[in-house]
Amino acid sequence: MIDLASLIEQANELAPLSTSTVRLAELVGNPDCHLDDVAELIAFDQALTVKLLRAANSAASASAVPVGSAREAVTRMGTAQVLALAVAAGARPFLQTSVPAYGLDEGALWRHSVAAAVAIEIAPNFCLVEVPPEAFTAALLHDVGKLVMGRFLSPEILGFIQRAQEVDHLGQLEAESLLLNVHHGELGGLIAQHWHLPPPVVQGITYHHNPEQGLDVLCDLTYLANQVAKQIEAGLDGRKLDFSVDPAVAERLGLTPQALDNFCPIAASRYTQVSRRYNAV
């Protein structure tokens, strides 16, 4: 059976993000952040510079003039996108792995994460609230807790979770909480904390299923990103899935019914363009 202490220990043992990525997250989250500071930080990390240039010159981002420096990449893509790509580059090796306990084959978690980041990219076109730059990072990493949780979910525990869902009509999250005393959102928040990501990112990941408990716009946005990502994936698989967003979240984000109707088709179309960019990192 699951041991909470070892679960937490494993969450803390996940290889950390690079120092420059963490520093970048702090910098971008600062309202006084300047493009030059971001460019300078990236320029000192050769591996990250190469990845960003490759992403900036990928089909989804490139213009006629190729990008040749970290500063140009930051100017072209914006600090939020740059942060998302840096985080994606660090987390991709983990997120590519399969998580059978959640029915995720190799690459499925990564695709879901990218789809969630795409939802954040287009969110400013639909939401009336300002979308903080850290929202990309929270969206990309929102399910990182499943990586650790998945290792502990034996068939026996999965059976209990399934029965809790059937007998007591609990959602996945409530069933995890009842039986394991922790859910994958909380575990993801712990991992983000261990990686020294900014507190709003930790909040967004922790409360991506129950944003009303997070009391932060990033929780609402990460929740929305997760819902949209599920819809994008269903569309790609040819499955029909009802798109639902908690009305309280829609109200807090200023999403009108018309905006909600249009959100998923545009996100799906953008996903096919942008996923190439993320695959370049």
Next chain:
Amino acid sequence: MNTADFDYVRKFVRDQAAIVLEPGKEYLVESRLLILARKEKIASIDELIKKLRSDPKNGLHRKVVDAMTTNETSFFRDIHPFEALRKSIIPELMARRAAQRQVNFWCGAASTGQEPYSVLMLIAEHFPELLKWDVKFIATDLCSEVLARSRAGCFSQLEVNRGLPASLLVKYFVRQGASWEIREDLRRRVEFREMNLVKDWPALPPLDIVFLRNVLIYFDVETKKTILAKARRLLRPGSYLLLGGAETTFNIDDAFEREVIDKTICYRVKQA
């Protein structure tokens, strides 16, 4: 788990703690007993139940009851009751008890202590003068293991992540390795006691604020009636009872009246 074993467990859990386990909850019993069996180095649930049946005095029954208790809690759980305390309940209480400068709080089913410590932090933040009064803060729980944890006031990162603002974490806790320990001056203000809500209650002083949140949901109506009647007799006139969001006194103990404070429903004993 077969029906006979499930019925055996649910009967003594009901007798000991009035926790109602409806048919269908076998999965919950199995999952909790499996953890207990591993902890006690017992090979299987079947083996554990055999031991329970063979010797009612081996201490295992108590451990099973503890295992079946849901200890879900968090700092500032549901937030709104704490807002009501800050905006209305505590200021009113302080005005009412200003002459005596003495107040008593009780958290029933306090679990690992997040609720009493949340109230204390709220008082320390917004009503520091109250801490100069004669304040008795009693927190009780059925389970000795969780009471020991409450007394220690030591919380994991996961626990402090649940509802505790970073500013309060830094101000009222001290880091101890991977854990966080509540400041000694707050910790020693709470008197933790073992108490089974469905058995005889130990002596409690007249109370000004009673927290019985998210515990009545586990009981049947008769047990709820008994508990509410006992709590009512301990409340000073004009005092408050706070229940969980899914709990009410309505149709259970109509000697209480509802009072709505913003998004919180609290209960007071009707005055004659």
